[in-house]
Amino acid sequence: MKRTGDARLLRRVNRSAVLDLIYREGPLPRAEIARRLQLSPPTVTRIVSKMLEEGAILESEVVDSQGGRPATLLRFNPQSALMIGVYIGQQVVGALADLNGQIIESRTERMECGDGGVEQLIQLISALHAKAHSLGIPVRGVGVGAPSIVQYPEGIVVWSPTLGWRNLPLRNLLQDTLHLPVFVENEVNLIVLGENWRGVAQGLNNVVCISLGDGIGAGLILNGKLYRGTHCASGEIGYLIPGRQFLGYAYDTYGCLEGLAGCSGIVRRFWTAVEAGASSMLFAADRTEITAETILIAATQGDEAAAQVVDETIDYIVIAIANLSAILDPEMVIISGELAKYGSILIDEVRRRFNGLAPHTPPILVSASHVDAAVMGAVASAMMETSNALELYPRNL
Template identity: 40%
Template sequence: MHAGRPEILERINRSAILQLIREQPGISRVELGRRLGLSPATVTRLVGQLIEEGLVIERERAPSSEDRRFSGRRPRSLYLNHEAYHLIGIDLGGTYLVGAVANLNGEIRVEIRRPSRPNGRPEEALGQLFEAIEALLEQARAGGYAVRGIGIGAPGVTDPTAGRVIWAPAFQWRDLPLREEIERRFHLPTFVENDVNLAAFGERWFGIGRGAQSLVCVFIGTGIGAGLILNGELYRGSHYAAGEIGYVIPERSLLHQTYETFGCLEILAAGPAIARRAMERAGEFPESVLRPFIEAGRLEATDVFRAAEAGDPLAAQVAEEAMDYLAIMLASVIAVVDPEMIVLGGGVARAGPYLVNGLRRRLERVVPAMPEIHLSALGDRAGVLGAVAYAIFELEGLMQVRRALR
């Protein structure tokens, strides 16, 4: 027997049922069928599977007028069993690794944070990832949490079907079979995706983008990337490079050049670029409040935005220029995708309302339709929670294929 279209459809229906039960605790089978356009027999069969597997709990409730039209058993409410199992989520940022053990509701039970690029050596970054997973598994065992899978967000172009990192400039990883490496070492199903794709997944599943059918999650940190949710689904592109907006060329003079590590926009407007530009121009502004940070060698983009908001001339010049570049990129994204919502995250987004309002002012008169622009509700946990949510979906799909092959 092979998994064909009926099995794929069943997987989609199971995921849709799980998502609706999670979003609307206490929903009935009747309402599930009505909302999803499924027959009573299909709902009964799939809900029965989910209850048998411990993913869903049902409880009796008082019948509604709609329920009374259906004879037979008393109506029951359905709830997601958030403690059915736990997952490990890893967000491999260009500067920090954030890892967590979380339940099916995204409630974090264990969390670790550590630098992700010791000496910039590819093999050391991989070794540190292994150490982080081992630490999370040890703490999960100590807490009595059963871990069933691992989701990993990598900063670069990834092939999620093969679990392979095609190119991650922050780690100098090329064509790395990351899923294979981790599954061989830890014997747990592992799912690998682009880190910003997973941040978008996390915002839609657990954060400010709940219910949005079309959103773009833009993360600005060591690099610049976007995750696209279109018509409710993650969009990756034909080469898995959709959302690599760090490669946008914001002006004509920057064409006909080669960008081998970070993209053109990242060189101009990512966090390190903002800090570097302020340091390069510091000599022109001897009274700048940024000088102590620069002299101590610890200036960051958030310091620049904070000083700009307070009126520092050097900081304002650099911050306004960076927002110009970012607005050019966002205007292009809006014109092509027409999203309901843009969610801003990453280290630079800690600039908060100053950044959001600056981008809104630049965009509202130049785009055909203005989307909502919000800061990430999950902050630096968007990626790790997105990795958890993605692992839930993919693990359920894996279980469905195995069931079809029995």
């Protein structure tokens, strides 16, 4: 039995190595693959024949420039299967993508809450699955990012105040209805995966991505791998305590930092500043129309109360980045989330105030699009979970 098991493992290792080499450095001829991997030509031929039969790779001929015999090259086939990636925020964004992360079709809808939100997800994913079926290409898996701590791999959404989901077995609900492999992950974890695969952090092994919105969280890639923590709650930096005056309270719905620097916290502190006497051009406005974005824009226009609140918010963000940098020593920190589109208002001052607070100062960048990154991360997550390849050492996608 041991010999049989060893042989199967060796076949899987060899197949993984061949596919990985073609994916990263192809197109390549069979002889070059055998040489680089130190495998016998018959072994490579056997592996390649099986992958050609499955459609995982394709072959093409390239004519020798010296007029010699054409060489047959092997290349990865990104459309041997498709993936579905879904991001849940104020809107739900779903995309059908190939194995290179190229989007074939995407859909965006206003996200519903409660049970209606689950049914909405089922309908959206089903529509994308139908598109793949019309193309004659199988869907290999579905990745979903939820704004909550997510028990992994069970896919249970622990508590999402914005959606009204508590201890929701989202993976099972979707998988049982769709009859597809489904993987549910914390949205910020998917953002950092997407940035690491197709975004600003490609090729890096230690990355922190901070999502700023109504909630505040961080996705962590450490030593080339997504880090979830013991209870799948790593990166819940919304619970950071930025000062001793905030001790002694219970933070049940939102964490301390979220209550201060999240969207609703920014709005609350703005009205507190106005009531304390700070002047504001927004004072006469309908309170329901004032948002964190309104306040950020007003700060650039010289509004006293808004500028005071934004100044404090920058301090809170810098404290979070400094603490994470001192503990994790990342190669890069990425600012993402709903407020990242106002990064030009925040980022220069964040960098200036951060300087000298940690042993090493990492580059601090703004994500081009947290939604796109999250969708790419959802695709990447489903790809990894459904791959037959063996991960022999920590590495990026």
